[in-house]
Amino acid sequence: MSADIIPLRKRATEPSLAPILALTADGMNAVNAVILDRMQSRIPLIPTLAGHLIAGGGKRMRPMLTLAGAALCDYHGTRHHKLAAAVEFIHTATLLHDDVVDGSELRRGKSTANIVFGNPATVLVGDFLFTRSFELMVEDGSLKVLKILSNASSVISEGEVDQLTAQRQIETSEERYLSIIGSKTAALFAAATRIAAVVAERSEADERALEDYGRNLGIAFQLVDDAMDYDSDAGEMGKGKGDDFREGKMTLPVILAYARGSDEERRFWQDAIQGHRSSDADLAHAISLIARHDTVSATRERARHFAQRAIDAIAGFPAGAAHAAMVEAAEFAVARRF
Amino acid sequence: MSADIIPLRKRATEPSLAPILALTADGMNAVNAVILDRMQSRIPLIPTLAGHLIAGGGKRMRPMLTLAGAALCDYHGTRHHKLAAAVEFIHTATLLHDDVVDGSELRRGKSTANIVFGNPATVLVGDFLFTRSFELMVEDGSLKVLKILSNASSVISEGEVDQLTAQRQIETSEERYLSIIGSKTAALFAAATRIAAVVAERSEADERALEDYGRNLGIAFQLVDDAMDYDSDAGEMGKGKGDDFREGKMTLPVILAYARGSDEERRFWQDAIQGHRSSDADLAHAISLIARHDTVSATRERARHFAQRAIDAIAGFPAGAAHAAMVEAAEFAVARRF
Numbered sequence: 234m235s236a237d238i239i240p241l242r243k244r245a246t247e248p249s250l251a252p253i254l255a256l257t258a259d260g261m262n263a264v265n266a267v268i269l270d271r272m273q274s275r276i277p278l279i280p281t282l283a284g285h286l287i288a289g290g291g292k293r294m295r296p297m298l299t300l301a302g303a304a305l306c307d308y309h310g311t312r313h314h315k316l317a318a319a320v321e322f323i324h325t326a327t328l329l330h331d332d333v334v335d336g337s338e339l340r341r342g343k344s345t346a347n348i349v350f351g352n353p354a355t356v357l358v359g360d361f362l363f364t365r366s367f368e369l370m371v372e373d374g375s376l377k378v379l380k381i382l383s384n385a386s387s388v389i390s391e392g393e394v395d396q397l398t399a400q401r402q403i404e405t406s407e408e409r410y411l412s413i414i415g416s417k418t419a420a421l422f423a424a425a426t427r428i429a430a431v432v433a434e435r436s437e438a439d440e441r442a443l444e445d446y447g448r449n450l451g452i453a454f455q456l457v458d459d460a461m462d463y464d465s466d467a468g469e470m471g472k473g474k475g476d477d478f479r480e481g482k483m484t485l486p487v488i489l490a491y492a493r494g495s496d497e498e499r500r501f502w503q504d505a506i507q508g509h510r511s512s513d514a515d516l517a518h519a520i521s522l523i524a525r526h527d528t529v530s531a532t533r534e535r536a537r538h539f540a541q542r543a544i545d546a547i548a549g550f551p552a553g554a555a556h557a558a559m560v561e562a563a564e565f566a567v568a569r570r571f
Numbered sequence: 572m573s574a575d576i577i578p579l580r581k582r583a584t585e586p587s588l589a590p591i592l593a594l595t596a597d598g599m600n601a602v603n604a605v606i607l608d609r610m611q612s613r614i615p616l617i618p619t620l621a622g623h624l625i626a627g628g629g630k631r632m633r634p635m636l637t638l639a640g641a642a643l644c645d646y647h648g649t650r651h652h653k654l655a656a657a658v659e660f661i662h663t664a665t666l667l668h669d670d671v672v673d674g675s676e677l678r679r680g681k682s683t684a685n686i687v688f689g690n691p692a693t694v695l696v697g698d699f700l701f702t703r704s705f706e707l708m709v710e711d712g713s714l715k716v717l718k719i720l721s722n723a724s725s726v727i728s729e730g731e732v733d734q735l736t737a738q739r740q741i742e743t744s745e746e747r748y749l750s751i752i753g754s755k756t757a758a759l760f761a762a763a764t765r766i767a768a769v770v771a772e773r774s775e776a777d778e779r780a781l782e783d784y785g786r787n788l789g790i791a792f793q794l795v796d797d798a799m800d801y802d803s804d805a806g807e808m809g810k811g812k813g814d815d816f817r818e819g820k821m822t823l824p825v826i827l828a829y830a831r832g833s834d835e836e837r838r839f840w841q842d843a844i845q846g847h848r849s850s851d852a853d854l855a856h857a858i859s860l861i862a863r864h865d866t867v868s869a870t871r872e873r874a875r876h877f878a879q880r881a882i883d884a885i886a887g888f889p890a891g892a893a894h895a896a897m898v899e900a901a902e903f904a905v906a907r908r909f
């Protein structure tokens with residue numbers, strides 16, 4: 234039986250993560266226990282620093298997707314708990330290194346680990362979590378899972394380097410931007426959902442379907458993240474608002490505002506992205522230009538496209554709580570304001 | 572047939588790496604080809620930055636040990652070439668992150684990658700090489716090898732954090748120092764040699780013997796590295812001489828000089844390790860105190876002990892070119908002046 238395709242935004246209420254949170258609540262307790270257990274070390278600084286970020290919250294979208302994918306595949310074992318924790322460790326390691334690379338000061342409304350513990354410790358504990366994630370995968374023992382996650386890790390770090398190379402480059406195109414977020418963000422979403430099908434011993438086609446769901450969802454999430462950094466309507470994000478602007482990151486709201494802008498506006502963007510205009514007034518001006526050309530909305534529209542692709546990718550799976558929760562998660566990715 | 576145990580330093584000439592270099596020359600060509608091939612990426616900065624360090628030379632001791640171990644086990648396949656490259660990638664990733672953590676400016680007589688390319692790119696390319704090493708291991712497909720190398724990677728990053736925690740701590744004991752170098756250096760030497768026995772499908776006892784050889788050799792190498800940073804007789808090292816002193820690293824020459832020193836000398840060391848005495852004159856004074864208490868020699872004596880343990884660990888293997896080369900490599904570890 235094939236699920237109905239639920240078109241985006243036809244709900245009476247705003248889409249939320251509540252269904253996927255409910256679906257995965259028990260499993261996430263098990264995953265969180267693995268995370269807490271495996272971030273321990275005989276070196277006290279390691280759990281202290283890792284715990285600073287891990288206790289700081291975050292939606293834990295990636296391990297939740299592994300669990301939701303497993304539910305969609307009607308998997309009733311427990312192997313995916315360790316693997317979901319491994320996925321979260323890869324993500325956590327990436328966040329720690331990102332904050333060092335960007336010199337960030339805030340994440341999820343808290344001081345970043347690099348500010349509290351310094352760059353050296355943050356780099357090294359990131360390395361530790363990364364190695365710990367591989368230990369968890371090796372314990373599981375599936376070479377297929379190891380291949381998917383080691384490849385995703387490699388693609389993520391390529392994407393991170395690519396993003397660094399594009400920084401302060403005003404000529405960055407939408408295509409290059411999509412390639413960067415496809416690597417740095419969507420590759421781990423894709424791997425996280427795909428491994429659920431592997432653990433459940435489903436067909437290659439089902440693996441691909443879950444991977445496609447995850448990849449498109451990841452792109453949608455990143456697009457909306459990047460939109461919110463310039464959205465005058467959005468609530469305060471956990472990260473410092475305007476960080477992307479000050480760091481000269483070429484995200485889609487800027488790429489489109491530059492493309493659609495007048496000559497004078499383009500000169501402003503050139504100066505700003507090169508780092509010559511980073512005051513609060515400059516940020517306010519940037520937000521006003523983005524509002525003028527409606528590029529936050531345009532970015533959200535792009536996200537809607539990828540979210541719909543995510544939903545269609547799993548259309549072949551049976552209707553039910555897991556399917557409905559994954560559809561609504563994709564709708565949430567587009568509609569969210571935080 | 573059991574090999575004769577060759578006692579250290581009974582050679583007519585100084586021990587050298589020439590025998591192990593000759594033993595592994597063909598294999599190292601294959602390994603170097605894998606390294607060059609697998610450090611490529613669609614992101615040009617990755618091979619440029621990785622190549623800066625990799626082309627910078629270095630002895631490539633770790634992959635060479637995998638090859639020598641395979642020769643000792645009479646292995647004639649090619650699986651170990653990819654695995655030796657994976658080992659070198661782990662090491663290279665560690666060096667890149669070390670240089671960021673230490674703020675080093677010189678390695679092997681060249682400007683470090685962090686100086687040439689900046690910290691952000693250096694952190695991220697380190698991550699890339701680390702993920703690439705796992706891809707190589709997964710391609711090989713041995714869960715046993717994956718377990719050994721993922722565990723070693725985890726131990727290394729614990730050791731790096733531990734070293735950071737001990738930095739500028741004058742009370743660091745010899746025991747703690749040995750624990751740190753056992754993790755940050757010797758764990759990878761141990762894993763590199765052990766996997767040779769795994770690939771050759773030798774007994775668990777042979778695996779352990781090679782692992783013990785590698786671990787003890789790694790400790791000897793690190794001890795002598797740390798001795799040379801204060802050795803007034805040693806030639807210029809590739810790394811900046813006096814780096815350990817200025818970074819407040821508690822290495823054995825300092826630990827022993829502090830232990831053996833007068834009250835006045837101890838006050839000097841306390842100030843110096845805390846970073847209050849880092850001029851060239853202070854370094855010269857530190858070297859004179861170390862010479863007074865002969866702690867470079869004492870450190871080399873400790874290294875001799877571990878090198879002998881390395882040699883004895885492989886005493887059960889047949890005599891021949893591989894065995895002789897590995898014995899001489901251990902002797903070289905102690906006697907080397909560069």
